[in-house]
Amino acid sequence: DIQMTQSPSSLSASVGDRVTITCRASQSISSYLNWYQQKPGKAPKLLIYAASSLQSGVPSRFSGSGSGTDFTLTISSLQPEDFATYYCQQSYSTLRRLTFGPGTKVDIK
Amino acid sequence: QVQLQESGPGLVKPSETLSLTCTVSGGSISSYYWSWIRQPPGKGLEWIGYIYYSGSTNYNPSLKSRVTISVDTSKNQFSLKLSSVTAADTAVYYCARVMDGGYVVGYYMDVWGKGTTVTVSS
Numbered sequence: 222d223i224q225m226t227q228s229p230s231s232l233s234a235s236v237g238d239r240v241t242i243t244c245r246a247s248q249s250i251s252s253y254l255n256w257y258q259q260k261p262g263k264a265p266k267l268l269i270y271a272a273s274s275l276q277s278g279v280p281s282r283f284s285g286s287g288s289g290t291d292f293t294l295t296i297s298s299l300q301p302e303d304f305a306t307y308y309c310q311q312s313y314s315t316l317r318r319l320t321f322g323p324g325t326k327v328d329i330k
Numbered sequence: 331q332v333q334l335q336e337s338g339p340g341l342v343k344p345s346e347t348l349s350l351t352c353t354v355s356g357g358s359i360s361s362y363y364w365s366w367i368r369q370p371p372g373k374g375l376e377w378i379g380y381i382y383y384s385g386s387t388n389y390n391p392s393l394k395s396r397v398t399i400s401v402d403t404s405k406n407q408f409s410l411k412l413s414s415v416t417a418a419d420t421a422v423y424y425c426a427r428v429m430d431g432g433y434v435v436g437y438y439m440d441v442w443g444k445g446t447t448v449t450v451s452s
Contacts, residue, residue: 222391250332253436257375265367265375266425271435285419314439317388319377319437321367 222246223311225322237257240296242325244309249289253313256285256294258307259324268307269294296327304328332357334425334443342419342450348412352425359383360404363428365439366399366410368421380428381408388418392451416449422447 224247234240244254252272257265267276269285272292282297295302309322334354336355338350352364365380379389381399389397393412401408412419 251436252434255436255438257439259375264445265439266442267438267440270429270438270440271431274435276440310375310438311378317379317437318390321375321377324374 222314222320223250223320225309225311225320227307227309227322227325229283229324229325230323231328233328234299235330236299236301238299240299240303240327242294242307242327243285244294246290246292246311246313250311250313252288253311254285254287254292255310255312257285257308257310258303258305259308265308282326299327332427332441334427334441336423336425336443337354338446338448340447340449342415342448343449343452348415348419348448348450349448350410350423350446350448352410354406354408354427359401359408360405363395363437364399364428365407365423365426365428367439368419369445370418370421371409375452377422378410378412396429401418404410417450420448420450423436 226245254272256269259265273285284295285292286293306324306326308324335353337408343350360383363380366378379399381387396413398411425443426440
């Protein structure tokens with residue numbers, strides 16, 4: 222099965238900072254990579270699908286890039302409401318099984 | 331817009347079967363895949379499985395022997411059964427809609443329920 226890793230596992234940043242989170246797959250997953258944001262006590266929210274497509278209604282400060290095994294989620298200017306945990310998720314496998322990364326927690330410096 | 335609501339017992343005894351239902355409102359259950367995901371306290375997300383409205387399923391291999399997901403299109407609902415539960419199955423359980431973006435895009439979950447907490451304890 223495909224394994225997903227994320228780095229860093231946590232980071233501290235200030236409002237206005239540019240933040241980059243990396244997700245790596247154990248084998249090539251083409252562009253079958255999605256990003257979710259989860260705030261405490263809330264359900265996850267889809268931000269990016271297919272590595273770089275912005276979900277409707279998501280602010281343009283969020284962007285995704287990458288293909289193959291290495292992917293990046295970038296927040297261009299961190300806002301107070303962006304402090305949350307971010308998960309990547311792949312859907313590449315021929316059996317169409319879904320796998321989440323372990324998450325990256327973004328908190329206030 | 332489409333909304334999802336999980337329902338079911340919040341407390342299940344060890345060795346028994348956990349049963350949850352997700353009700354879809356604001357849209358039809360037809361023509362989509364529907365998924366269950368869980369999150370143990372303080373931990374990350376774990377995909378449990380998904381079902382197509384026609385009834386075909388796909389499960390996480392680590393849970394496959396204990397999981398059954400079913401759909402009732404007449405009620406616009408789909409359900410999860412997890413047998414032989416232990417304390418390790420204590421988690422918040424989410425239901426979600428799975429979009430099939432096709433060959434180029436793949437699968438992603440665009441609508442989520444709020445989640446329901448299930449505790450396994452005697």
